[in-house]
Amino acid sequence: MLFGIEWDTSSHWAFAVSILPILGKGLLVTLQATVVGFLLAAGFGLVLAGLKGMRSRLVAWPARFFSEFLRDTPLLVQLFFLYYVLPDYGLVLPAFMTGALALGLQYSAYTSEVYRAGIQSVPAGQLEAARALDLTPGRTFFAIVLPQAIPRIIPALGNYLVSIMKDVPILSVVAVLEVLNVARIIGDRSFNYMIPLSMVGLIYLLMTLVAAWAVRKLDERLPKEGIHLQ
Amino acid sequence: MSESNQSDKIIEFQNVTKSYGDHVVLDALDFSVRRGEKVTIIGPSGSGKSTVLRILMTLEDIQDGVIHVAGKPLWHEEKNGQLMPASEAHLRMMRKEMGMVFQQFNLFPHMTVMRNVTEAPRQVLGLSRDKAKKRALKYLDLVGMTEHADKFPSQLSGGQQQRVGIARALAMHPNILLFDEPTSALDPELVGEVLQVIEHLASQHDLTILLVTHEMQFARQISDRVCFFDQGKFVEEGRPEEIFTEPREERTKAFLSSFLGDH
Ligand SMILES: Nc1ncnc2c1ncn2[C@@H]1O[C@H](COP(=O)(O)OP(=O)(O)OP(=O)(O)O)[C@@H](O)[C@H]1O
Ligand SMILES: [Mg+2]
Numbered sequence: 001m002l003f004g005i006e007w008d009t010s011s012h013w014a015f016a017v018s019i020l021p022i023l024g025k026g027l028l029v030t031l032q033a034t035v036v037g038f039l040l041a042a043g044f045g046l047v048l049a050g051l052k053g054m055r056s057r058l059v060a061w062p063a064r065f066f067s068e069f070l071r072d073t074p075l076l077v078q079l080f081f082l083y084y085v086l087p088d089y090g091l092v093l094p095a096f097m098t099g100a101l102a103l104g105l106q107y108s109a110y111t112s113e114v115y116r117a118g119i120q121s122v123p124a125g126q127l128e129a130a131r132a133l134d135l136t137p138g139r140t141f142f143a144i145v146l147p148q149a150i151p152r153i154i155p156a157l158g159n160y161l162v163s164i165m166k167d168v169p170i171l172s173v174v175a176v177l178e179v180l181n182v183a184r185i186i187g188d189r190s191f192n193y194m195i196p197l198s199m200v201g202l203i204y205l206l207m208t209l210v211a212a213w214a215v216r217k218l219d220e221r222l223p224k225e226g227i228h229l230q
Numbered sequence: 231m232s233e234s235n236q237s238d239k240i241i242e243f244q245n246v247t248k249s250y251g252d253h254v255v256l257d258a259l260d261f262s263v264r265r266g267e268k269v270t271i272i273g274p275s276g277s278g279k280s281t282v283l284r285i286l287m288t289l290e291d292i293q294d295g296v297i298h299v300a301g302k303p304l305w306h307e308e309k310n311g312q313l314m315p316a317s318e319a320h321l322r323m324m325r326k327e328m329g330m331v332f333q334q335f336n337l338f339p340h341m342t343v344m345r346n347v348t349e350a351p352r353q354v355l356g357l358s359r360d361k362a363k364k365r366a367l368k369y370l371d372l373v374g375m376t377e378h379a380d381k382f383p384s385q386l387s388g389g390q391q392q393r394v395g396i397a398r399a400l401a402m403h404p405n406i407l408l409f410d411e412p413t414s415a416l417d418p419e420l421v422g423e424v425l426q427v428i429e430h431l432a433s434q435h436d437l438t439i440l441l442v443t444h445e446m447q448f449a450r451q452i453s454d455r456v457c458f459f460d461q462g463k464f465v466e467e468g469r470p471e472e473i474f475t476e477p478r479e480e481r482t483k484a485f486l487s488s489f490l491g492d493h
Contacts, residue, residue, distance in 0.1 A: 129336035132287050133350035133402060134325045143349065147340045225384055226340025 001183055009190065016195050019186055023199060026182030033178060034165040038141045040104025041164065042157060045111025049119075052112060070109035078102050085099055095105050099171035103164050114156040118149035148226035155222070158215035162208055179203065237462050239298070240265040240327075240406060240438050241286065242424045243383030246295035248281055248462075257462040265405075268439045270449040270470075273459035274485060281441040282459075283408045286440070288321045292434070300327050300405065329399030333411040335391045337383040337398070343370065344379040347398045355402070362401075369397035373427050393427055400431075407431065409441040411424050421445070428452065446489055450474055458482045 001007070003025055008018040051063035070078070078104040086093065093101065122145050130140040172181035183200045187193035241263040247258040247290040255278045263269050271279045284290040285297070288304070296313065299302040306313040307320045316324070327416070338346050347366035351357045357365065370376045373393035383391050392412055399407060409428065413421040425448050432452040434437055443449055449456055457467040465481045477483050 001255075077461075123336075125332060125334050125336040127290050128287075129330075129332065129338070131289060132325070132328075132330040133398070134322055134354045135350060136353075139353050143344065144338060223340070223383065226338075228382075229341050229345055 001190065002182065007186070007190060008080065009192075012195060015190070015192065016199060019196055019199070022186060023179055023182055023196065024202065026177055026179035027203060029176065030095070030165070030168045030178040031094065032182075033103065033168045033171060033176065034161065036097075036100040037103030037107065037164045037168070038157075041107035041111050044104055044108030046115055048108050048112035049115035050144050055115065065081055067109045070106050072080060075102060075106050075167060076173065078106055079170060079174060095171070095174045095176050099168075099174060099176050102173075103167060107160055107164055107217055110160055111157060114153055114160070115149075118153035118156070121152050122148045143194045143229065147229060151219075151222040151224055155215055155219040158211070158218060162211045162215070165207065165211070166204065237310065238264045239299055240267075240297040241440070243282075244296045244298075245336055246285070247293050248278075248285060249293055255462050256285075256292075259463065261457075261464060263438060263440060265408075266436050266438055267363060268452055268454045269441070270453040270456045271440070271442045272444070272446070272449060272456060272485070273465075277460050278462045279459050280410050283330065283410050283440065283442060286406075287328055287408055288325055299324055326402070327404060328406045328408060329402050329404035331392070331395050331399050331409065331412050332406040333414050335383070335388070335395045335415070337391055339383050342380050342382055343375060343386070343394050346383070346394060347401050350369075350398070351401050360408060361392050365395070365401055369400045370394070371402070372430070373397045374423075387420055389423045390417045392416065392424045395425075396427055396431075403449070406438040406440065409439065409443070411442050411444065413443070444489070446474065460484065460485070 003020050005022050006018070007022070048063060048067055051059055051068060054060045054063070079099065082093075082102050082105075083095070083098050086098075107196040126144055126148065127140065130144045135144070168178050169180035171178055172184070175181070177185075180200050183196035184193075186196040190196075232374060239262045241261075242483050243259050243261040246256055246259040246261075255375055259282075263280070271282065273279050283288060285292055286304070287301070297305060302324065303313060303316070304321075304324050305316050305410065307316045308314075338349070341349065344363065344366055348357075348359075348362040351362040351365055352359065367376060367379070370379055373396050375390060375393050375397060378386060378390060378394075383394070386394070392415075396412075412428065413424050416424065425445065427451055428439075428441070429448075431437060439452075441449070441453070455467060456470045456473040458465045458473060458477070458481070460481055466473065466477060466482045473482065474486065477486060
């Protein structure tokens with residue numbers, strides 16, 4: 001029994017069906033962690049990209065170092081750090097938030113590169129035309145650069161959304177009840193790991209395929225020349 | 231007399247030097263253009279022709295010398311009688327004198343033709359939507375692109391795109407128009423329609439035109455003065471018939487004959 005739901009061990013099939021709602025609860029947590037982690041990654045990444053691109057080395061270099069550090073250390077190390085060290089400094093977050101934060105931080109290093117690459121993909125001639133027309137740097141960024149960068153940024157961010165989803169099971173080490181953790185507990189208690197773990201594998205396969213398809217559709221939908229401004 | 235000559239110069243380079251690292255592109259360059267003059271710059275690839283225009287448009291800075299545009303220093307600001315490097319605000323003000331037409335058009339691909347032409351007048355000059363639209367239609371009509379106003383650049387031919395590029399520059403009402411090889415990226419059959427528009431502009435008395443081109447016949451037709459540029463220096467300049475029929479310098483002769491060979 002888990003979450004007050006009993007399972008039926010009369011047959012493999014009945015067992016699989018009876019644990020489905022339990023896995024569903026875990027899946028919900030997985031999706032929540034994915035979304036929160038992704039939003040944090042997208043937000044932090046934008047800030048990080050901005051800092052890394054600053055003219056002032058005093059700002060840019062620490063930002064680049066931080067970004068490199070996030071990328072080159074395992075997610076688990078960062079998660080442990082947040083989970084065990086932050087409370088020493090009086091910052092106690094629920095396990096779920098700690099996990100989402102770890103995902104958000106690690107992936108912000110990647111998304112910051114996505115933003116940077118997207119922005120750099122806009123040809124220099126566009127900036128020159130904007131300058132020749134005397135547009136302000138702010139107007140140039142928001143009306144000329146960003147609309148042309150977005151069609152490159154969004155699909156790349158979508159791919160990281162899928163990666164984040166696949167990294168959520170790491171949160172099980174800090175006892176977040178995401179879908180893999182739930183499956184393991186079912187296995188512990190029913191002495192049948194085969195079925196719940198296979199189901200998690202299938203669920204992930206399905207989600208990844210759907211997400212990849214959605215990203216591809218989105219990519220096709222976005223106008224290559226940039227978000228149209230009327 | 232000399233006083234009025236001074237104020238006649240809308241562009242004046244004095245001793246201007248531009249280099250990329252060790253590579254000197256413009257070497258102590260002196261050069262001036264009178265108000266309303268139509269000047270063509272010709273010369274071999276890599277000689278620094280684009281650099282002259284790009285420096286004027288403030289797309290590239292200079293290492294030494296002074297440039298005056300409309301009587302004001304371009305890359306400098308006068309503070310307490312001294313020339314200091316220009317602030318961004320000064321450059322913004324100076325850019326209003328000039329407009330530029332690019333070899334690769336550089337239209338904004340995510341904007342309609344109309345939006346391409348109205349964007350800067352609205353944002354920079356503060357024109358209302360209606361006023362900007364009216365102004366855009368005037369210049370789109372001038373370049374024969376009115377019926378394409380709602381299209382995106384990707385739906386246009388190169389020649390049409392370049393005509394929009396010209397309308398976009400004109401809509402800012404510049405006193406000086408800079409053309410950097412405006413037809414070099416075009417298929418041969420599309421060159422004529424763009425040259426026709428430029429020719430029409432060249433007939434306007436008060437517009438100053440500085441044109442870099444390899445279209446020698448065209449340069450001959452529209453220019454008051456042709457300047458042959460090589461290795462960061464003006465080698466020779468004069469009226470088109472002088473330069474094209476009796477060039478004095480060997481380098482000019484060699485350059486022109488290489489062109490006659492091509493065509
Ligand atoms: N950003 C840059 N960095 C380094 N060198 C540059 C840069 N831009 C231009 N140059 C060099 O400056 C020189 C002059 O370039 P410029 O583009 O002005 O020549 P051009 O006369 O316009 O040639 P073309 O007919 O090919 O357009 C060239 O040797 C070029 O390699
Ligand atoms: Mg050039």
